[in-house]
Amino acid sequence: MEVPPIHAIAAMALTVVVFYLFVRDRISIEIVSLMAIAMIAVGLYFYPLPDSDPTDGLELAFAGFGHYALITICALMVMGRGLVVTGALEPAARFMERVFKINLQLGLLLALVLAFVLSMGVNNTPVLVLLIPIFATLALRGAMPASKTLMPLNASSLLGGMATTIGTSTNILVVSIAVDLGMPEMGVFHFTPIVLAASLIALPYIWLVMPRLLKDNTPAKGFGQRTFITRLRVPPTSNLNGKHFDEVVDMLPEDFRFEERPDGPFSTGQRLKVSGTHDALENAVRVLQGQIAPGWVVDAVQRKAQANGDDVQVVEMVITADSRLIGRTLATSGIADRYGVAVLGIHKPVRPLRFDDPEEMHGEIRLEEGDVLLVMGLTPELNEFAQTDSVLQLEGGREVPRRSKAWLAATIMLVSVGMASIGLLPIAIASLGGAILMFLTGCVKFDRVGRALSAQVIVLVAASIAIGRLVLESGAAGWLGQTLALGLQHLPPAGVLAAVMLFVTVLTNFASNATAATVGTPIAFAIATELGLPQEPLILAVLFGCNLCYATPIAYQTNMLIMAEGNYQFRDYVRTGVPLVLIMVVTLSFLLVTTYQM
Template sequence: MTALPSFHALAAMIVTVAMFVGFVRGRMSIEIVSLLTIAVIAVGLYFFPLPGNDPTDGLVLAFAGFGHYALITICALMVMGRGLVVTGALDPAARLLEVVFKRNLQLGLLVSLLIAFVLSMGINNTPVLVLLIPIFAALAARGALPSSKTLMPLNAASLLGGLATTIGTSTNILVVSIAVDLGMPRMGVFHFTPIVLLASAIALPYIWLVMPRLLKDNRVEEQHAERRFQTRLRIGSDSTFIGQELSAILPKLPDGIEFHDVPPGPIEQQQRLKISGTHQALEDAMRVFKGEVAPVWVLDRIRRKSTEVSKDIVVVEMTVTADSRLVTRTLPTSGIADLYGVAVLGIHRPERLLGAKDQFSEGGDLRISEGDVLLVMGLNHDLQEFARADSLLMLEGARELPRRSKAWLSAGIMFGAVGTASIGLFPIAISALAGAILMFLTGCVKFDRVGRALSGQVIVLVAASIAVGRIILESGAAAWLGEVMSSGLQYLPAAGVLAAIMLFVTLLTNFASNATAATVGTPIAFAIAQQLGLPAEPLILAVLFGCNLCYATPIAYQTNMLIMSEGSYEFVDYIRTGLPLVLLMVFTLSILLVMSYGM
């Protein structure tokens, strides 16, 4: 008969369950529950230290998560992801996937899942997710599926791909290494790939078709329609559309661009076309026509000054007040560029003013009226001076333009970090930290803006999960759970034994860590195989598979926490979507292992 758990083991299990309940109920924020968990562990171990430990050792255990390499790795990966976003490095990939999503949303998601799955078979799934998260955040901003409906399935697909080879995740390598130490022959890279591919054929349809339906739409509904700005597009001298009729190229253009008073004949170099659209639509128009919507000389001056003073270029909306000197003037006669060094990209006219008389000058330029909204680009100091001097009201929602001159640099840093980690040259913690430092040193990410890249919620959640994982292991709770489980397995068929081991390890990996699950579960599975007279390899594989079934909680794996902030996920979202996937995979893999090994 199995002995009762020790006082510390029992307390560790109670703290773990209490944390889980706190997350699920949602009455307190994840940050508060995480900090309370750390505090309970710290205070408890100070007054009731583990055998052979000092009271201060408990404080080290409770707070070690804040300096743990896993947390440093996650923060560094967030910084590198931010670098890709602010430099616009991922825009080409986002536009390519956007084409697929425009053809069919479900097809676009399926292609994305397959890409994540295949890449994760040979590359650690953490850098794969780091590359994909900013792309799908950009796609969501451009009108594709919301990030809340894509990031969770993408994460699941990458975890599934990482399960397929011995090098797919660091946990796989750990389990195989422990098994070799126990006397088992070393497994090849694709030793169990056929089993995982068969299971994936069943799991991927769930991830593709069912999981997105179980997730909410996290997009914030606009309180009003996006403003459309009128402007004149100057056709670039190297535009590929020169000499073509506008009517022939309209189907090739991005959505949202509207042309007005188009002159007959083919498009000419430096021709000025009157267009309207949202800010994003104007950017798309400039990109495809290789043109500008403001005088080139002032845009070049803004960019030069931005480089000289190391300040970001900002685009902001400003409302014209009744006291502004701009009222009744046109942009060419306003002198804005000469006086303030800023560029007006377009003018939005509210509907109530559309019927006003004398809207246009003799040259066809729109006269500015009270209530118009100007879309203005420049450095922050110049924009504030312009608003103050000309009686304009700056609206909220200023947007920093991507530092596109550093796009290739940030992409090179990211792929260098990913590549060195993927081939095993450096651990992911080292390569990610080096990449984040290079992002700062090269100016791809400004150090004073690093707070925008990091999520406080993720930081305290990671720290709490590390503390819980250590106390579960060091208190003996994990070993006691293993003994309880092994005492009842003799009455189960082979598939039941495999499923029970897999579920036990899955429980550990979702509430402690996959490293803990691998360390504890592999020797237990090996011992159970000897006691029950079963082949050891399928039981070891049950541990390896279980360690990777970390779908049901955000604390189970670092990529789960990476997507949490961007997807605006709550703890219950992981349970709702991950638990069915865990049960589906346990059932399928158990049967496949029995069939493969003739048990």
């Protein structure tokens, strides 16, 4: 066995150290990623690769920041942001919310099967792009936390993508290389039965075990948890009209309650005191078709927003000791007339409301120092209100969905995903074009794009691309393959298949799918020839190994897409992905040996 080149040793050592630091989580992922890039840049500048210049090392180290994979991920994040801020996914989210209310486990299973089936015929990246915002929205509405659903969804989509030759771009690459080496071309469903059989074992783990291994990573919420008092107005179009209270109880969201009830059926023009969190009030307005602020001011805000192309904001504002509002009611404050903003509710943190007090129960609430107002309006008007009336705006404001552009955002996403899915355009071009259209049509504001992107994901992708290229160009990948071939001659066929699959899996999780396919396919072909084994099962072992990218976030672009939304750490991938990799390697190796009677 030859000693590997010095650059190959350095590449393998750097990979191990970076992986260790990621898993330990003592240093942030961003810092570790930047340190890795810096070490590659400095090391290759002073000790260049053979037949290369020092500047070639700099290009290798920093190429990840301009790599098409990073551009694709950022573009997909922007398009996902467009779906969220326009409310385009609300119908799908409401349907899934109803399923989750029936049974959380049933809802998750339905989602996993949907992701699996769709990924068999459509590239799994656009499938996951469509599902991520839906399940992030569901998490905000009280369904399973995003951190417990997104990783299982990603694993299920990767599993489905493994089942056909068109499921992932890596499958196409492996099959193409195998054909170039002299093997007959495989049909779309050539190896689907093997993957379906393995899925019967893997899906129960993904469905029942993986969510239990993941923590609830939902950030602590300071906004939307206060209970606000307001009046629910019953317009002519409300679902309440003509119904008795008992008929609408089941329609009410959690954390929402009527503080006073009508003696008879609800009727147009009634104003009933209600309370609830911000989310609960929003849901109640949607479900009951009511209003929690005067209709004229809400309409005025929305008309002005549409005319100016601005976003409507909902923010929390605290009344300070210097405010003129102290001692006034909303009716006498003139807030709507003076500033053109709508107060949606009042939170009383200092003293509880005394609902047995007739004045508070049936009259208007008087404002006091420390009260928190839930206010809707445009940014200039909100700022004027805050400065003039001495109220302090709290962090955590949110945008009201621009529903007028919902269909436009959904159409842009579906067209982009559709063109990528049928192979009309590469996913990089389709997603970039979709992101540009999101900007041009106003679905996503350019100055808000930072909210869609994750700095952690960006530097991690750039570092992973640099490490992957270093592993390949330094000769580390080739040396590992030769070493593997020398050690397989005494193993049984199942052991050979498992070893090849594990080798490719390691390359996939630490370099890239393309690297694993490019390096692993010729090696598997040579091993089959050398050991007198059928070539097809070893080529499939490479193909399956390239898809077992569950153990690290840098293994595949969809792993990166869920990282920011699920607030995952590197060790979350290791904790849940390594058992799944082992399950799949053992199961697929057994099925390959059985199918091909090796």
